[in-house]
Amino acid sequence: MKVLVPVKRVIDYNVKARVKADQSGVDLANVKMSMNPFDEIAVEEAVRLKEGKEHHAAGTVTEIVVVSIGVTQAQETIRTALAMGADRGLLIQSDADLEPLAVAKLLKAVVDEEKPDLVLMGKQSIDGDNNAVGQMLAALLDWPQATFASKIVIGDGKATVTREVDGGLQTIASTLPAVVTVDLRLNTPRYASLPNIMKAKKKEIAVKAVADYGVDTAPRLKVLKVTEPPKRSAGIKVADAAELVSKLKSAGVL
């Protein structure tokens, strides 16, 4: 079966986001950018499905297509996924910061063309923190969704997914085709080896424009401002546990 993995180029996980002085957004000039960490986990799982690693039967997945929507440099993000083991890539070039609804509509158009059996993707991107695109894509396709996956078993035309939920873990079975969004503990993504990085350079990345898909990507939300959260200042150091307890009692929290 074929798997589609959408990936996003975002600020690197280890870089602290800084708000621009004019409150128009977060300053991304000269900031290190990487693949969204949740998307890396999705790519890794797709590759394990193809390799037949762990509990996955070999040959469960025969082709992995990676799609990104973003600036020209998002090709580097796609290239990273190809080096991890994906087969080919698609960039839908856009300089605009598209909202989840627009992204979901574009991805639906890609699914209509590619006809994957499974869409595997990160549960949220670490910039917008919306946690929305996977669920919205499933809705637009009228496919089932299994979000926040910590274990995925493919078989019998179903994805049986263990989900990280408030209170513990829930396991559900969704009929394929389905959208599965992944959480942190699904796997630990690999580092691409040098030979695989070289091989990835020869893999195909198709480049298209948003306009090629004829979907409405007009924004619905207007960002009025982006500000820094109120800062918490460091308090005092206490000498020992007894002093701590007396301070907490006078603060009225014990």
Added chain:
Amino acid sequence: MAVLVIADHDGSAVRDTTNKTVTAALALSSDVDVLVVGAGAQAAADAAAKIAGVRTVLLADNAALGHQLAEAVAATVVGLAGGYDAVLSPATTDGKNFMPRIAANLDVAPISDIVEVVSADTFVRPIYAGNALETVQSSDGKKVITVRATAFAAAADGGSAKVESATGAAEGKTAFVSEEMVKSDRPELGAAKIVVSGGRALGSAEEFHAVMDPLADKLGAAVGASRAAVDAGYAPNDYQVGQTGKVVAPALYIAIGISGAIQHLAGMKDSKVIVAINKDADAPIFQVADYGLVADYKTAVPELMAALG
């Protein structure tokens, strides 16, 4: 305008995230209805009817709705959404699961995890792991919003709304298989007045529970953990406090052996009083702590237990 709040409940009662979401809804409109979706959830609907300010409680009750699966919940809400200008849910894992699906079905942009209602169309929400706050104005006719419950006060009881039945949707293409819920007599992490959290410094699952559980029991606290501790298998996933885990804002948060990664701070920095116990005096957690104790948890926690009496 009228607003529909989707209740977070366990079948017999509503969780306080529902009361907090009602507060956010009342900032949009005085016409607030609550929808209880479930299987055998009459008691939860009766509890929701007692929340002050609620106009009507709708109960969609059938066997397909017992596990809050996204397809059935979304289809139920979309069927009712015509009468409302906004649909709100707490940003629980259930709310995060079904709300974007509802938004896409209604062709509107979801607004995730709001921490402030500026006006009926303008909201504040954290982005970049809480390192920035974004104020957005929605041009959609219908708003679909998840609410970060810790940012709102709980609406008190004292109401007496009527309970009406609503049509629930049938099961979709997803079936419930099983669940493993963490059993605990302690307060829920999201609602606890005191939270004690442990980090990677605790070194093992045995040590984590041996240190954290007695302290939590002594304080009547919930237990949390850093992502590092959860990733290492010392604590269940449900314990994780942070931007991608649970966001908590208790009166007292005690971080033990937690260095204070940005991701973790995003999940607890709105706590009223923060205490950090860490042997590394340079740990970033001390930059947000009201009271810092530079000490090894191995000696500090027993001393703390003794000092608490």
